[in-house]
Amino acid sequence: MIHLLQIDISKAVNEVENAGSYLPIAIQLLLVVGLIGLMLLASHKLGPKRNTSDKLEGFACGIESHGDARKPMAIKYFLVAVLFVLFDVEVIFFYPYALSFKQLGWDGFWAVMMFVGFFLCGFIYIIKKGALQWED
Amino acid sequence: MPSLENIANFIHNWLYTTFNATVALLLEFTIVAILVIGLFSVLGLVLIFMERKVSAYMQVRLGPNRVGPKGIFQTVADTLKLMVKEGMTPNNADKFLFNLAPFIVMTAAMLILAPLAFAKNFQIWDINIGVLFVTAISSVSVIGILMAGWASNNKYSLLGAMRSGAQIVSYELSAGLSIITIVVLSESLKISTIIESQANGWWIFKGHIPAIIAFVIFIIAVTAETNRAPFDLAEAESELTAGFHTEYSGMKFALFFLAEYVNIFIVCVIGATLFLGGWMPLHFGTNTTFNEMMDYIPSSLWLFGKTFFLIFVIMWFRWTFPRLRIDQLLNLEWKYLLPISMINLLLATAMAILGWHF
Numbered sequence: 135m136i137h138l139l140q141i142d143i144s145k146a147v148n149e150v151e152n153a154g155s156y157l158p159i160a161i162q163l164l165l166v167v168g169l170i171g172l173m174l175l176a177s178h179k180l181g182p183k184r185n186t187s188d189k190l191e192g193f194a195c196g197i198e199s200h201g202d203a204r205k206p207m208a209i210k211y212f213l214v215a216v217l218f219v220l221f222d223v224e225v226i227f228f229y230p231y232a233l234s235f236k237q238l239g240w241d242g243f244w245a246v247m248m249f250v251g252f253f254l255c256g257f258i259y260i261i262k263k264g265a266l267q268w269e270d
Numbered sequence: 271m272p273s274l275e276n277i278a279n280f281i282h283n284w285l286y287t288t289f290n291a292t293v294a295l296l297l298e299f300t301i302v303a304i305l306v307i308g309l310f311s312v313l314g315l316v317l318i319f320m321e322r323k324v325s326a327y328m329q330v331r332l333g334p335n336r337v338g339p340k341g342i343f344q345t346v347a348d349t350l351k352l353m354v355k356e357g358m359t360p361n362n363a364d365k366f367l368f369n370l371a372p373f374i375v376m377t378a379a380m381l382i383l384a385p386l387a388f389a390k391n392f393q394i395w396d397i398n399i400g401v402l403f404v405t406a407i408s409s410v411s412v413i414g415i416l417m418a419g420w421a422s423n424n425k426y427s428l429l430g431a432m433r434s435g436a437q438i439v440s441y442e443l444s445a446g447l448s449i450i451t452i453v454v455l456s457e458s459l460k461i462s463t464i465i466e467s468q469a470n471g472w473w474i475f476k477g478h479i480p481a482i483i484a485f486v487i488f489i490i491a492v493t494a495e496t497n498r499a500p501f502d503l504a505e506a507e508s509e510l511t512a513g514f515h516t517e518y519s520g521m522k523f524a525l526f527f528l529a530e531y532v533n534i535f536i537v538c539v540i541g542a543t544l545f546l547g548g549w550m551p552l553h554f555g556t557n558t559t560f561n562e563m564m565d566y567i568p569s570s571l572w573l574f575g576k577t578f579f580l581i582f583v584i585m586w587f588r589w590t591f592p593r594l595r596i597d598q599l600l601n602l603e604w605k606y607l608l609p610i611s612m613i614n615l616l617l618a619t620a621m622a623i624l625g626w627h628f
Binding site: 155156158159161162163165166167169170171173174176177178180181182183184185187189190191192193195199202203204207208210211214215217218221222225228229231232233235236239240243246247250253254257261266268269 | 299303306307352353354355356357358359360361362363369372373376377380381383384394395397402403420422423424425426427428432433435436439440442443446447450453454457458459511516517520521522525596597600601604605608609612615616619620622623
């Protein structure tokens with residue numbers, strides 16, 4: 135069995151988690167950032183640099199651009215983001231259950247059903263409140 | 271029979287007998303680095319060429335056919351062209367965030383390559399939280415997209431980024447839930463264990479109806495997460511020019527473009543690993559002759575075959591379905607896919623407790 139990046143590190147820590155087993159990903163992170171930096175630097179050196187004020191204006195398909203783009207956006211987008219945070223936490227809670235449901239058996243299953251019940255109550259509440267209604 | 275596993279073992283043994291441990295380890299890091307960069311650049315070139323050819327044949331055109339035989343060097347030429355183009359930063363843009371955004375999107379895309387198993391016992395980083403790592407890192411790229419849209423200070427970019435943000439975070443929920451369905455069935459987050467649990471049949475066959483529902487939801491959700499048509503609202507060409515990367519040019523644009531294709535590859539590898547058995551060959555019950563014949567095909571070919579099949583399906587979607595509106599898109603996720611995948615997960619759990627899957 136060979137895992138090129140973790141041969142020496144992982145022998146001792148194969149099952150136990152410590153910072154050492156995350157070393158490969160740290161190295162990969164450095165590698166990726168270095169590679170992207172190199173690519174951008176290369177294109178920066180190779181490419182022409184002729185800046186004119188017209189060229190550096192925001193692109194608006196040829197029409198003169200009006201005002202700043204940083205205006206208030208529709209609240210719906212932020213509402214979706216907030217709802218995502220709530221629901222994603224619920225999804226994350228399923229990971230530990232998914233790994234240990236065999237030991238927990240039916241007791242655990244009914245507990246999770248209760249959890250999903252709460253989830254559905256919240257879900258019905260946001261639908262009734264009209265949080266997912268896009269047309270006003 | 272030469273396989274990637276044997277080659278890797280051979281190189282590993284040769285390095286450790288020739289050099290001392292530290293030098294050998296460093297050399298191995300270098301080899302892996304070169305392999306990752308190589309895989310990644312080849313992927314970008316192959317996938318973009320494939321996209322153009324598939325699109326062309328679906329529309330009864332020829333596609334690129336001038337550069338090299340059958341046009342196979344078209345993407346190489348395009349990449350070279352983008353390398354020598356001017357990468358501008360608009361005057362009104364937030365210069366730091368504008369240049370940081372391609373880094374984040376690309377880094378997120380490339381980090382997910384680490385825990386993927388490309389062939390039998392051929393994996394860069396086999397961590398016990400493999401699947402969780404993939405879901406966690408894949409949600410980082412939305413930060414880069416929002417950053418790009420906001421920093422550009424362009425109305426098209428901002429609208430595209432907002433749509434993309436809402437879409438990606440929404441579909442992450444049902445993608446996550448359908449991934450957990452497979453975690454329930456195979457009882458592990460480690461990618462190699464998940465693949466080994468499919469030795470006597472892929473989950474899509476063994477997992478009965480919950481696995482099939484999860485697979486369908488997974489494919490829909492990842493199509494939306496990678497901003498592919500029919501969910502390509504984020505860069506709807508006809509309304510938003512190019513969405514969040516309207517202001518990007520030259521290599522920075524190329525990085526967004528590459529990240530998009532690497533992401534498609536990654537989600538298809540994940541789909542193939544979780545549902546279609548990763549590098550496991552196709553086995554039918556106790557039909558030994560057939561099974562042994564299938565074993566002769568190298569495991570890396572199995573994985574890449576399955577992956578490219580899924581990629582082809584996603585490209586096929588693009589020319590089959592019309593683009594959705596943003597409210598239809600969010601309704602589909604929040605009112606249909608999310609409850610369905612939640613109930614499907616409970617069904618799979620009950621089934622696994624009862625031991626109904628083979």
